[in-house]
Ligand SMILES: Cc1cc2nc3c(=O)[nH]c(=O)nc-3n(C[C@H](O)[C@H](O)[C@H](O)COP(=O)(O)OP(=O)(O)OC[C@H]3O[C@@H](n4cnc5c(N)ncnc54)[C@H](O)[C@@H]3O)c2cc1C
């Protein structure tokens with residue numbers, strides 16, 4: 459069985475026929491070739507696949523492409539504007555919020571959600587808000603600093 | 615890993631979902647997908663078809679007539695956690711929903727899927743058992759309402775049959791002098807409940823006039839802690855008396871029933887359960903009166 463879907467990703471609409479079992483993350487990576495979004499686990503726990511689905515964070519490995527039919531999705535590739543990097547991207551760069559970078563797209567999308575719900579979070583609130591995202595490299599300290607920096611408009 | 619192949623049908627209404635369920639044997643409802651998709655990915659289930667109820671708007675939202683709060687089965691954990699109505703009149707429920715998994719899980723997972731799946735490590739079953747919730751189920755024979763003690767039948771089994779759709783959950787609103795709370799020992803990696811304790815306390819002038827306490831996480835299906843409730847009612851809500859009442863929790867737990875795993879053995883869970891019971895009762899008592 460193939461189901462027609464129409465999904466807008468980073469402002470561009472894609473019409474495709476997909477198998478019901480196709481995960482949204484595989485639609486994004488394998489069908490569309492947008493490989494910024496990662497797959498880090500089979501258990502919905504690592505957050506490497508985090509995207510914004512109609513503006514709120516979602517794990518693209520725990521959503522079928524058919525469920526996302528008609529929605530509008532933002533991936534890491536869609537965050538930067540014409541005028542350069544998104545403030546979160548700038549802050550992760552400036553505060554060295556990454557080492558290997560594998561978790562970074564998901565971390566940045568989850569941080570986007572965190573700041574949407576709480577524009578001025580404490581360090582503890584940042585750790586709590588990023589609970590669904592695992593990083594094997596940084597020890598999280600610089601990720602917390604990066605989010606604090608972005609919340610402060612890049613002034614820290 | 616890829617899930618096994620299945621067909622997909624999207625239902626526009628409860629009636630349509632019921633028709634699709636009866637037309638497709640071996641099919642399963644799909645709500646937020648946050649229990650079902652992980653299971654499909656590791657191939658622990660292989661339904662012939664998924665019936666997606668995720669777009670049925672009549673199953674969404676929270677309303678209250680003062681006495682009863684009605685919660686549509688598709689209401690997400692994030693909506694429960696941020697609901698003003700629940701914050702005031704069923705505090706334990708919004709508190710527990712805010713402790714589920716992580717923000718992305720809370721954005722997609724639903725209350726109906728959570729209780730229909732009835733994972734023993736879920737948070738909401740214990741809260742709903744504590745609050746005396748009723749579950750409205752639509753089935754081939756019409757609509758029926760089931761209380762929490764009949765709804766949760768055992769490990770991952772509920773009163774929801776293969777042809778049934780859980781449409782809403784009704785929770786009595788707390789009245790004056792009542793407060794409720796949820797305390798959770800979360801697994802550090804999965805965030806699921808190792809132990810979850812929910813308490814609803816009524817008090818007057820510092821004396822406990824009513825108590826409901828329920829446990830999840832360490833038992834196959836949520837259980838009320840009757841011995842703790844009895845020890846509380848009629849007594850003062852002081853630190854000492856709450857601690858003494860909480861220590862009765864282990865007596866009410868059947869050793870053959872208590873769950874254990876490599877992270878927390880059954881014996882350990884049973885030994886420390888009183889701590890979370892005490893925390894839930896203390897917070898609920900603070901919100902009562
Ligand atoms: C990483 C992660 C962490 C989590 N942590 C926690 C946690 O800490 N605490 C916790 O409580 N939960 C946790 N969960 C589970 C989460 O709460 C799920 O959202 C919930 O258990 C299932 O809801 P759903 O809408 O996603 O249901 P689905 O996955 O779509 O469905 C689950 C089951 O219920 C059935 N079903 C769904 N809706 C209905 C209905 N209306 N009528 C009849 N049957 C129905 C489906 O057929 C299926 O069998 C976690 C999940 C993940 C992925």
Ligand code: FES
Pocket residue numbers: 496497498499500501502503504505506507508517518519520
């Ligand atoms: S890939 Fe790990 S949570 Fe999605």
Ligand code: FES
Pocket residue numbers: 555556557558559560561562592593594595596
């Ligand atoms: S930077 Fe390597 S996993 Fe986070």
